[in-house]
Amino acid sequence: MTAGDGGLVDLSWDPITRIIGSLGIHTRIDFANRQVVECRSTSSIFRGYSVMMRGKDPRDAHFITSRICGICGDNHATCAVYAQNMAFSVQPPRLADWIVNLGEAAEYMFDHNLFQDNLVGVDFCEQMVRETNPGVLALAERTPAPRADRHGHRTVADIMRALNPFTGPLYREALEMSRVAREMFCLMEGRHVHPSTLYPGGVGTVPSVQLFTEYLVRLSRYMDFLKRIVPLHDDLFDFFYEALPGYEAVGQRRVLLGCWGAFQDPAACDYRYETMSEWGRRMSVTPGIVIDGELLTTDLVEINLGIRILLGSSFYDDWQEGETFVRADPLGNPVDQRHPWNQTTHPKPQKRDLEGRYTWVMSPRWYDRRSGEYLALDSGGGPLARLWVTALAGLVDIGYVKATGGGIEITLPRTASSPETRFEWRIPRWSNTLERNRARTYFQAYAAAAALHFVERALDEVHAGHTKTWEPFTVPTDGIGCGFHEAVRGLLSHHVVIRDGRIANYHPYPPTSWNASPRDSFGVPGPYEDAIQNTPLFEENGPDAFKGIDIMRTVRSFDPCLPCGVHMYLGRGREIEVRHSPTFGVVPTVEGP
């Protein structure tokens, strides 16, 4: 800790634990005004996937890119397969899409569960709240949990105690349930976290009545668990709004959410680029972009064409004057030189210059033709953007999940110890720390309900004798492909260019590349720094015992996954103008219930 100018204090946390990968957060804090005035994020690992992949067999792309991430590697493998299917012009049998959907649904259930109650949960556990906000813990002891009849914890403090690491029963139950969800995953995709049975053209999974029955049995256990967990988290997060008035400003930023869609509808999806706008809208999580509460688009072609990779603070030489791999998409639309298809990675390691280049992360942005802005979208940690976009679009209705425009209705049928239960997620007033976390809980229910739909469709195929899961293909000499998917923590795209039957260019853009991006060439900062700089501090400790809990909760609300930032090497952030007053600048344009 060092004293900065004007009584400001510099505090750093490096490494940030309880996330995937290596991240440091460096802040300047105004303790007099209880406010973070400056934030820089750093990471210190570089691996170089896009460099290694040049010249490799295009069929190997999903095996290799799975290794980008150790918690959502299958999301990468799936997204790579989507791009391969497009590039190889192959449409898998319907059953293969259902199997992939089932695997990915299990991944969402597992990952959100582990992250929420074993990693994020520790920031809200009794031990942590005692050390950071003893006054809040005292209040929690006196506050009956409003939904105690549904989750069995009498007071809010009882919930917090249940989350204590290893000694808390909910902490241990979450570990166990994360294994149940991973077993479901392994039934469909073979191995967690790098799948063994995903291929371009389909899956190697051998379909059978046994396979889907074993999945269904585990899914029912998981749904039983969720019926207690969703109301439990509502009680916990609602309590923080009540206990700490103004907590909505923690981690709040402008509503700039992107979701690239998840769960193909095999009746609609032929993996052709030419029809992508239509089949994208048939996904069971709708792709789209929400700006200040307005749904800008649900068109994957428009989403694709708007992606720009900017430099500005990154350790790369520019490719603006370099080779153009793709001048037009298959529909004839021009493709920008800053689009992933045309990106050439020229790494240039160098010393950190806080006034110049300081990071290995590039700056993915989405170009809004209407305003001419390059938008620094975030994923809301994944679930917030998925639910927000899907709700506003109102396109999803698969029985157990229905988008209503203002929210999403999720129905979980009767299970061993609980009756049929309906949850409704309503669009919140803020894109902030607590709502990112709350959405994570609701999306677990969404994924479970969607999985029930998928398992029924898969069994329909098996009963009808349609057990083929793979379609042969040939790798073209030249071709392009793109895949759009939702990694657990948000928007994910893979772009591939094939020449002479080999990979000529490959660029995955995972959620953390967006969320953790540095200032771009227009000076626009990335979402982490933006959200943390807006954060008032409610921790009761002074500078000497300060844990930075409100900052930790904000960072973790995005579900950081640093290995996902493939090219990632974040240097220290650029110096940021010191502000002395909170900047809650955004007026919510979407009112809650």
Added chain:
Amino acid sequence: MASDVREPDRADALAEMHVVWVTAGLSCDGDTVAMTAATNPSLEDLVLGALPGVPRLVLHNPLLAYQNGDEFLAILRRAAAGELGPYLLVFEGSVPDESLAGEGCWAGLGVDPATGQPVPTCTWIDRLAANAWAVVAAGTCATYGGIHAMAGNPTGSRGLADYLGWTWRSKADVPIVCVPGCPIQPDNFMEVLVYLLRQAAGRAPMIPLDEALRPRWLFAETVHEVCDRGGYYEQADFTEEYGRKPCIVKLGCWGPVVQCNVPKRGWMNGIGGCPNVGGVCIGCTMPGFPDKFQPFMDEPPGAHMSTSAVVTYGRTVRALRQFTLASMNREPDWRSPGKGDLPADVPESERPERDSGR
């Protein structure tokens, strides 16, 4: 019956062992995540000291740590200074060649307060290995370099034994223990931890390792030897389409020449795996991974010869077995109406009357 709480039998028994787990190699953290999937034993079994005769495990892993930043690093610093008590160093990820990184570093963990620059991961390895009771390389990146050491990589990555030396031994005279797998098979890894905890407590002899520093009892057999599709191979029944039941060696499975127990053990809790559930073995436990197995979806060159050789025998024996199988699928003749189990030489006139209406 009275019950009481007894003191440990052995006053000198090792009560607990720290595990200092560094994920800051070039990794995806997938081995840490896989470890949380284990059930034989589970992480909480070891942390809570649930297994008799096994010292309690005190885990310091960044994914699950309560502490952040300097509070977390303080544990590593105490370990390096020999102040933590006995510990296992678990290392995850490939080790980069920092001589190629110019003035930066490829991989670091935390910040050096003196310089304000990241502390290179290699520096942590040097400091922590020196005082560790034993060092465990978790996952193929850490054991042999793995995916980040693929041809064309810019970081000069390799495995921990390449970095520390293949004959390196800890201060307790234990060689580097390599648990390969991309990622580790969860129970394989936990079983190795349990072994080392028991060894540290004086309850097991030196861990038996092969020439690639793998625990012998886990990696002695090939995928093919423990694969439940081996019977198809023997009968020369090879599929050329994913999602079918026969042997998938022609689709790119390297099982016959890969040491790994996953087809028998499953991936977690007996569920999942690779060729046993329809996924080609890409050799992810092997020192030659990934380059020697690429492209993954082509038939391995050696498989063409061996599958051709087995065709004549396999098809013949399969045809004969089908003949026998058809017979075995029929009940013995005497269970049919009108036929008793009397010896065949009993004349028809001496057989009892049967109801012919059935």
